[in-house]
Amino acid sequence: MAETKALRAPLGLKLGNAAFLAVWIVVALFPLAWTALMSFKAPVDALSANPLRVIFGPVTWEHYKAVWITHGFYRNFLNSLLITAGVVTISLTVGTLAGYALARARSNLAFWILITALVFRALPHSVLVTGYLPPFLNSRELLMPLWDAPILGWILHLFAPVPPTLYGQPWAIILVLVSINQPFTIWMMRSFFMNVPHELDEAARVDGCTHFGAFWRVIMPVMWPGVITTGLFSFLLAYNDYLVTALLLDAQSQTMVPAISQFLNRDTRASDQIEAIAAAVSITAPLFVLVLVFQRQLVSGLTAGAVKG
Amino acid sequence: MVGVVLRNVTKRWGSFTGVHAVDLVIGDREFVVFLGPSGCGKTTTMRMIAGLEDPSDGEILIGDRVVNDLEPKDRDVAMVFQNYGLYPNLTVYENIRFPLKVRRVDASTHDARVRKAAAMVELGDLLHRRPKELSGGQRQRVALARAIVREPAVFLMDEPLSNLDAKLRVSTRAQIKNLQHELKVTTIYVTHDQIEAMTLADRVVVMNKGRFQQVGTPTEIYDRPANTFVAGFIGSPAMNLMDGAVAAGVFEAPGVRVPGLVGYPDGPATLGFRAEDAEVAAGPGGEIAAPVYSIELLGDATLVSVRVGPALVAARAPKTFRAEIGDPVSFRIGAAGCHVFDSASGERIEPAPAMASPGPARADLGSTMPIGATA
Ligand SMILES: Nc1ncnc2c1ncn2[C@@H]1O[C@H](COP(=O)(O)OP(=O)(O)OP(=O)(O)O)[C@@H](O)[C@H]1O
Numbered sequence: 001m002a003e004t005k006a007l008r009a010p011l012g013l014k015l016g017n018a019a020f021l022a023v024w025i026v027v028a029l030f031p032l033a034w035t036a037l038m039s040f041k042a043p044v045d046a047l048s049a050n051p052l053r054v055i056f057g058p059v060t061w062e063h064y065k066a067v068w069i070t071h072g073f074y075r076n077f078l079n080s081l082l083i084t085a086g087v088v089t090i091s092l093t094v095g096t097l098a099g100y101a102l103a104r105a106r107s108n109l110a111f112w113i114l115i116t117a118l119v120f121r122a123l124p125h126s127v128l129v130t131g132y133l134p135p136f137l138n139s140r141e142l143l144m145p146l147w148d149a150p151i152l153g154w155i156l157h158l159f160a161p162v163p164p165t166l167y168g169q170p171w172a173i174i175l176v177l178v179s180i181n182q183p184f185t186i187w188m189m190r191s192f193f194m195n196v197p198h199e200l201d202e203a204a205r206v207d208g209c210t211h212f213g214a215f216w217r218v219i220m221p222v223m224w225p226g227v228i229t230t231g232l233f234s235f236l237l238a239y240n241d242y243l244v245t246a247l248l249l250d251a252q253s254q255t256m257v258p259a260i261s262q263f264l265n266r267d268t269r270a271s272d273q274i275e276a277i278a279a280a281v282s283i284t285a286p287l288f289v290l291v292l293v294f295q296r297q298l299v300s301g302l303t304a305g306a307v308k309g
Numbered sequence: 310m311v312g313v314v315l316r317n318v319t320k321r322w323g324s325f326t327g328v329h330a331v332d333l334v335i336g337d338r339e340f341v342v343f344l345g346p347s348g349c350g351k352t353t354t355m356r357m358i359a360g361l362e363d364p365s366d367g368e369i370l371i372g373d374r375v376v377n378d379l380e381p382k383d384r385d386v387a388m389v390f391q392n393y394g395l396y397p398n399l400t401v402y403e404n405i406r407f408p409l410k411v412r413r414v415d416a417s418t419h420d421a422r423v424r425k426a427a428a429m430v431e432l433g434d435l436l437h438r439r440p441k442e443l444s445g446g447q448r449q450r451v452a453l454a455r456a457i458v459r460e461p462a463v464f465l466m467d468e469p470l471s472n473l474d475a476k477l478r479v480s481t482r483a484q485i486k487n488l489q490h491e492l493k494v495t496t497i498y499v500t501h502d503q504i505e506a507m508t509l510a511d512r513v514v515v516m517n518k519g520r521f522q523q524v525g526t527p528t529e530i531y532d533r534p535a536n537t538f539v540a541g542f543i544g545s546p547a548m549n550l551m552d553g554a555v556a557a558g559v560f561e562a563p564g565v566r567v568p569g570l571v572g573y574p575d576g577p578a579t580l581g582f583r584a585e586d587a588e589v590a591a592g593p594g595g596e597i598a599a600p601v602y603s604i605e606l607l608g609d610a611t612l613v614s615v616r617v618g619p620a621l622v623a624a625r626a627p628k629t630f631r632a633e634i635g636d637p638v639s640f641r642i643g644a645a646g647c648h649v650f651d652s653a654s655g656e657r658i659e660p661a662p663a664m665a666s667p668g669p670a671r672a673d674l675g676s677t678m679p680i681g682a683t684a
Pocket residue numbers: 322325327345346347348349350351352353354391501
C-alpha cells in the first residue's frame with residue numbers, strides 16, 4: 001500500500017517473478033526437505049520406490065533415538081559445541097581487535113600484515129593439517145624439553161606432570177581451526193571497520209574517551225551486524241570442518257561431521273542408512289535456528305554500508 | 310580562560326607537506342576563522358590542535374600547556390566535524406549527552422544541560438530521533454549542540470554550516486556568533502565561505518597551499534590584502550588584478566594608465582582595485598578604456614567587465630547603467646583605491662613615506678589624461 005508508483009511492476013512481470021521464485025524454491029529446497037522427510041520414516045517407507053509412501057508413511061522417531069542415545073551422538077554434539085564455541089570466541093575476539101587496528105592504521109606495516117594473512121589463507125587446508133599431524137601425535141616427546149627447562153618447566157609442572165598428547169584434544173583442535181580461520185576473520189572485520197567513518201572514533205576521543213573507550217563505546221555498538229556475520233562464517237567453518245577434525249581427533253573426541261561419515265560408511269542394514277540421514281538432519285537444524293535468530297543482523301551485515309554513520 | 314598558540318607547526322605526509330611551519334597566537338575568547346580554498350590545510354591545522362593528527366614539527370599550546378603529547382580528551386576542546394561524526398546508534402539526546410557522560414559530569418545536571426544546548430540550536434523537538442532520521446542541516450546542529458553542551462577551553466568548528474541552506478546558514482551563523490559571545494570561549498572556525506569569515510571573525514587567517522597568507526581583522530584583510538592571493542580571494546567579486554609596470558608614479562598596462570602612484574618603485578608590478586572603487590562611464594575618459602566584455606545585472610548594481618590583457622576587470626556601475634557588449638566604456642579609478650603588488654612574489658608593496666613629490670594621490674583624479682589606445 002505504501003508502495004510508490006516507481007516500484008509498482010506490471011502484473012505480468014509480477015506473475016513471472018512469483019513463478020520463477022516458486023520454481024527456484026522448490027528446486028533448492030527439495031533435497032533438504034526430502035532428507036528431512038526420510039529421517040522420520042521406517043526404512044520400508046523411506047527407501048520405497050513409491051514417493052507417496054515416503055511422503056505419507058507413518059512418522060517415527062526411532063532413528064533419532066538410535067542415533068542420539070544408542071550410538072552416543074550426543075557426545076559428538078558436545079564435542080562440536082565445545083570446538084565451535086572456542087573457535088568462534090577466539091577468532092572473533094582476535095579478528096575484531098586486529099581488524100580495527102588494521103582498519104585505522106596508516107603505516108605500510110598494516111598492509112604487509114594483511115598480505116601475509118592472505119597468503120596463509122590461500123594455503124590449502126590439507127597442507128596445514130598434514131603439517132600438524134606428526135607433531136600432534138608426538139607432542140609428548142616434542143614438548144618434553146620445555147618441561148625440563150629450569151623455570152618454565154617448574155611452572156608447566158603445576159599444570160601437568162608430563163606434556164600432553166595434542167592428538168585427540170578438542171582444545172588443540174580449536175587452535176588449529178582458529179589459525180586456519182583467523183586471516184579471513186581479520187580481513188572481514190577490517191572491511192566492516194573501514195565502513196565506519198573515522199569521525200566517529202575521533203569525535204568520541206575529543207568528547208572525552210580514551211582510544212579504547214572510543215572503540216568500545218562508539219565503534220562496537222555499530223559493529224554488531226559485522227561481528228555477527230563474521231561470527232557466523234567462523235561458526236560454519238568450525239562446525240562443518242571435516243578435514244582437521246577427522247585427522248586430529250580420535251573416536252572419543254570426534255565431532256559431528258566426521259561421525260556422520262562413519263555412520264554412512266557402516267552401511268550394513270537399511271536402518272543404518274536412515275540413521276545416518278537422521279544424524280545429518282540433526283546437524284542441519286542448529287544452522288537454521290542460528291540464521292533465524294540473527295536474521296536481521298545478518299541481512300544488514302551482508303549488505304554493504306550497514307554500519308555507516 | 311585560555312588562548313591557543315601555534316609555533317612553527319608543520320604537517321608532512323612523506324614528501325607532501327600539508328601545513329608549512331605556521332605561527333599564530335590566538336587570544337583568550339578570540340574568534341579566529343581559518344579561510345582558504347579547498348585542500349589548503351585548514352582541517353589539518355585544526356586536527357593538529359584537537360590532537361587527532363600529530364604535527365611533524367613545532368609546538369601547540371592551549372592555555373599555557375604544551376599539548377603536543379596530550380590525548381584529545383585531555384586537551385579540553387570540543388569539535389564540530391566537517392562530516393558531523395554523530396553516533397548513529399544513539400538518539401539526538403544521547404548524542405548531545407555523550408561528552409557529559411564520558412567525562413563523568415554530575416548526572417543530575419545532564420538533562421538541563423542537554424536541553425539548554427539543544428534549545429540554543431533549535432533542536433528541541435528532535436531529541437528522540439536518531440541521526441539517520443535527520444536532514445543534513447539538523448545533523449549539523451546536533452553536532453554543534455554536542456560541542457556546546459560542555460564548556461570547553463576551546464571550540465573547534467570545521468565548516469559547521471556547510472550543509473545548511475542559505476537561509477538557515479544566515480540564522481545559524483548569527484546563533485554561533487551570539488553563542489560565542491555568551492559562552493565566552495576561544496573559538497577556531499574553519500570555512501571556505503568568506504562571508505562567514507567576514508561576519509564571524511575577530512581575526513581571519515587566510516590560508517593557501519598550507520601557508521598562512523595573512524592574519525588580520527576582516528577589515529584589514531579586505532582593505533589591505535597582503536598579497537595577490539588574498540586580494541584575489543577576498544571580496545565578491547574579488548579584487549581586479551592587472552599586470553603592468555610602474556614608471557615615475559604611473560602604472561601602465563595595455564589600455565590602462567593610472568597616474569598618481571607616488572612612492573612606489575619603478576618596474577613591473579601588479580595593480581589591484583576593487584569593483585566598487587571604480588566609476589563606470591560610457592565612452593573613453595577614465596584610467597581604463599576598453600570595449601564591454603560582459604555586463605551582469607546584480608539588482609542593486611550593474612557589474613561591467615572589460616578585458617585588460619589576459620585579465621578580466623570588473624567595476625560596479627549604478628543599477629540603471631546599461632551598455633551593449635562591445636560598446637566602449639571607461640573606468641575611473643583613483644590612486645587611493647589602488648593596491649600595488651610585486652609582480653614576481655605577489656607581495657603587497659607599500660609606498661615609500663612622504664618623498665619630495667607633490668600632493669596627495671587623490672588630487673590627480675580630476676585631471677587624469679584620458680588614453681584611448683583601444684577605444
Ligand atoms: N592523511 C593524509 N595523507 C596525505 N595527505 C593528506 C592527508 N590528509 C590530508 N591530506 C592533504 O593535505 C591537504 C590539506 O587537507 P585538508 O583536509 O586540511 O584541507 P582543507 O583545507 O580542510 O580542505 P576542505 O576545504 O576541502 O575541507 C590536502 O591537499 C590533502 O590532500
